[in-house]
Amino acid sequence: MVEFILKYEASIRLSMFIGAAILLALWEWYRPRRKLTQNKSKRWLNNISLIISGTILVRFFIPVLAVGVAYLTEKNDWGFANHFEMSGWARFVVTFVLLDLIIYLQHLNFHEIPVLWRLHRVHHSDRDCDVSTGVRFHPIEILLSILIKMTAIIILGAPVIVVVVFELMLNVMSMFTHSNIALNERLERILRWVFVTPDMHRIHHSTRENEANSNFSFHISLWDRLFGTYIASPEGGHLKMKIGLDQFDEDQWQTFTGLLYTPFSSGNIGYSINRRDTRNADELHKLNEQLKIEINEKKEHEKELIIARDKAYEASRIKSEFLSNMSHELRTPMHAILSYSSLGMNKIDNAERDKLLGYYTRINMSGERLLVLINDLLDLSKLEAGKVDFLFKNICMQGIVESAIAELDMLAQDKGVDVRYIPAKFDTDSCVDADKIMQVMLNLLSNAIKFTPAGGMVNVQIKEQSLVIGRRNTDNSSMPALAVSVIDQGVGIPEDELEAVFDKFVQSSQTKTTAGGTGLGLSICKQIINCHRGTIAASNNSGKGAAFTFVVPRNLSGSRVF
Incomplete structure (x- = not known):
């Protein structure tokens, strides 16, 4: 053997x-246990x-x-x-x-x-x-x-x-x-x-x-x-x-x-692996890992500081821009009030009655514009501060839309604009604050009439839609909602301004020279819709004009303060 x-x-x-x-x-x-890294x-x-x-x-x-x-x-x-x-x-x-x-x-x-x-x-x-x-x-x-x-x-x-x-x-x-x-x-x-x-x-x-x-x-x-x-x-x-x-x-x-x-390589002699002091090596590794963690934490802290600094700069810029716009908006009607009141005072003894009436009419118009601006500022300030009372009730959305159209009917006729609305064939009940939604409708509809040329048409639509619940991209739950759209035949909005038009004192570059107004209306609309847990967005029509659509959920209930 x-x-x-x-x-x-x-x-x-x-x-x-x-x-x-x-x-x-x-x-x-x-x-295989592991993926190999070499040829x-x-x-x-x-x-x-x-x-x-x-x-x-x-x-x-x-x-x-x-x-x-x-x-x-x-x-x-x-x-x-x-x-x-x-x-x-x-x-x-x-x-x-x-x-x-x-x-x-x-x-x-x-x-x-x-x-x-x-x-x-x-x-x-x-x-x-x-x-x-x-x-x-x-x-x-x-x-x-x-x-x-x-x-x-x-x-x-x-x-x-x-x-x-x-x-x-x-x-x-x-x-x-x-x-x-x-x-x-x-x-x-x-x-x-x-x-x-x-x-x-x-x-x-x-x-x-x-x-x-x-x-x-x-x-x-x-x-x-x-x-x-x-x-x-x-x-x-x-x-x-x-x-x-x-x-x-x-x-x-x-x-x-x-x-x-x-x-036989002389350039690589000393290795820690030759010294079997495992405990010290482990301690060294732990210290290195701790150092890495501290460095990463410091980097994260620096990133947070940079973000905070950028936010502070942005807040300062927005504040300066807001003050500049507000000063301009306040100064314009105030200047008119002071100018025409001064003219009236200087010519009180020898001015014709019609002349003085013209001065007082302009003073009144400027005062009303100033009052609208102040009211808008107060409304927006309260909305942003969460100090506005909302009374949510189950209301027919179709009724709100029809009331807004009726209220602005004279404005549309004077402008020569046809406002069309085909009544919805489904239940349009929704739990909203009727007064606040009416305010949104009046703002959107008056803008649409204002920017649509004579002989043009404004369409109003109500559709059933789902509203995504949650703020993350991965959220996929939804709830029943109503979408209300106001579609005009104006000049439209540049694509890069579709979101910016909802900012304070911002108006589309296509319309601001002829628009008038305070530039706060859409900001107020956005705050109101946000308080309804809804969304509002602007888009351009495939043909001509722009469309503003707000979506609100149907099932909010009870009185709540924001």
Whole structure:
């Protein structure tokens, strides 16, 4: 049996190696744990080239392999296992476990000792972790590992069968633990109590020092728990964990020649991974993370300050613009009042009656305009401050529309404009404040009549519509509503002014030279509709003119103060 194993040991190992590599490669292709970041074909070619080079080097310097050493040991009764009375199974288990412990300690020292780490960092510089990483070792490290293993076999007196099984398992487990396989979570948690799993060993390839200095075991996972080098999972999870060595992240180090030269690179000697002060490394990482958080918080605070500053500038600009517009609007009628009253006073003794009547008429018109402006300002101020009482009742919207049309009928006739409204064939009851909605209708309808040329037409429509509930873009709930549209045949509104016309003292550039008015009417309308939890918007007709549409929900009820 021993002679057969010695004769065909290389063939057996090669067959097992190729079979396991193909099986694991297919498995990780079918169920990958992580998305690989590098070109797989180039990585595999480089990694396999390393194991071939290492095998050639070992065969050249050490003609007798581990199994041959085990045969000599067994034949000459070397090692302590041959000097203790124990059964064959006991000897198998004891020597196998001790060999695995020695491999664990060897791995530990390849991280601990700087000279050995130079060799082992070739393995850790892989930027991904899969089946091929399990054979990615520098040829000199492979040679040293074989020598260490042979020495251990002689000291332990490991039987040939133990060494054969151990060698086969070492090859298979190295590829398995480095594989990119997504195991069933429950199965993985059970397996790791006895054996090293891919998720467990992958942590060892993290760029973080405390994680790279953990989970050194090859077969049996007990050693990491026993010696305090076990970490259950990486910080941030397996999918976010970065693999490799940052110092060798450049492409030049990922070529075959780059991998061979890596141990001899003098520019990258000092690594924290050589010093297994995990606690300090973890503390340093935590401090770095805390620093990042504080920097981010400071940046967020700076952004908030910039936003607050911009809002303050905008508020100041709006305030200045408001005061400027208000001063202009107040000054115009006031100037007319003062001018014509002064003329009347100067000519009181010799002016004709009709002349004085003209002065007083202009004073009266300016006073009324001033009163309208002041009333609008007071209304808008109260609405914005939320100090207006709203009495919501179930009212027929059609009745409000018809009343507004009737009230402005004389204005429409004088202008030669036809106001058309086709009564709705559905129930138009809606819970609104009738007086406030009437105010909105009168404003929109008077504007439409004003801007429609003689002989033109104004259309008023009521439609059923849904109103979205909530303010976020993701909100999709809605409630029944009514949409009232007033459509004129005027000059329309420039597209970039459709929203601005609802601002205070803003009038369309197309109409402000002939519009008159205070520029507050639409702002008041918007505030009233907002208080109804509705919307109001302006749009241009496909042909000519503009349309103003407000939408209010049907089911608001009760008296409420805004």
